[in-house]
Amino acid sequence: MSADVLGGHFLNALRAEIFTSPLESVATLLGIANITLLIRRSIWNYPVGICMVSIYAYVFFGAKLYSDVLLQVFFFVVQIVGWVAWLRHQEPDGEVIVETSRARDLVLALLATGLGAALLGYAMGRWAHAAFPYWDATVASASVIAQLLLTWRRVENWVWWIGSNVISIVIYARKGLFLTSGLYAFFLAMAVIGLVSWLKSLRRQRLYTQS
Template identity: 30%
Template sequence: MQHWIELFTEQVKATTWLEWAAVILGVAEVLLARANKVWLYPTGIAATLISIYLLLNAMLYAECLLSFYYVVMSVYGWYHWIKKRHLPAVKVRFANRQEWLITLLIVFGGWGVLYVILVKFTPSTVPIWDSWVSSTAWAGMWLLARRKVENWVLLNISNLFAIPLLYHKNLAMFALLTLILFIVAVFGYFDWRKIARQENSSAN
């Protein structure tokens, strides 16, 4: 146990200012998401652009693709959330059967495609794990962009596997950030579930 603590301490000391910036922005993003605030998107975009550079240096190529996808989905989600000024914001809802099918397709289809890409075209040392973390996060972000309660479930599946992966790649602060995101996402799920139920009751 002491060895792991010492290793973590060494990694924290070696953390660059870019990593700190990405971590701070990442924490701010998930807190804004939990609070149901649209500013989660520009904050997340800034954090992700920094992360792309750092993850590329760590040879986590699937997560780099995930980060690029996140930027695209954040722009889409930002627009989808606000829509036009004269229209009401998109409400928090539970995913329907069609959306669940699309979610599962993103998870398992994306996992397979990313694994093949990593094995064939990159020197990745963790293709199975890297591709799984990314595909589950892809699905979660798609649900988040559509403001579905279940986005938190998919994002936390990704977080659960990402924590040891990031630590393995000597990104201790990113691993710590992901642990924080995991905890906040648990509360986010229950918050959004409450909102969705209240909105369903109002609609009925």
């Protein structure tokens, strides 16, 4: 099958989904706004994020991606916690102060990601008959760690988001959620931009502290 034909099938599926999945379309737009605000270290990412995860919980339940449903519930709670935490660590211009993680903390984060993926994947595959249980669980586990790192304003949160987004792109495309798959491709690019942006902000903070 030629690339043109494959592209045509994808575009037709995408058009159909836009008209049949209005909630997913809204969540997609909120997701774009959310990550844009995150890169700018704006605290307004949190109210936008709360709306986004609420909609995605409903969308993922319909797609039988149960790990992702639980993940959105977790995100809802952590969005509120993060909102409060960020309010306490703002610069005069309203942007949030960022930090790096210690090597020990990163090792623990990696171990927690792997253990969480293994346990959740087994549970979802055995009892919930979820689609792609271990891959879905890896996304969920990595996203939990990424969100915690984000709440603690750690630069390394973007590394975890990059890994999670790569897997998400494939999973959602396989499930026919083309808008969401496209959104996560956008998230992947923005996560790279976010990592670069936060590293630059960290360097500026250190130079300001030393001056």
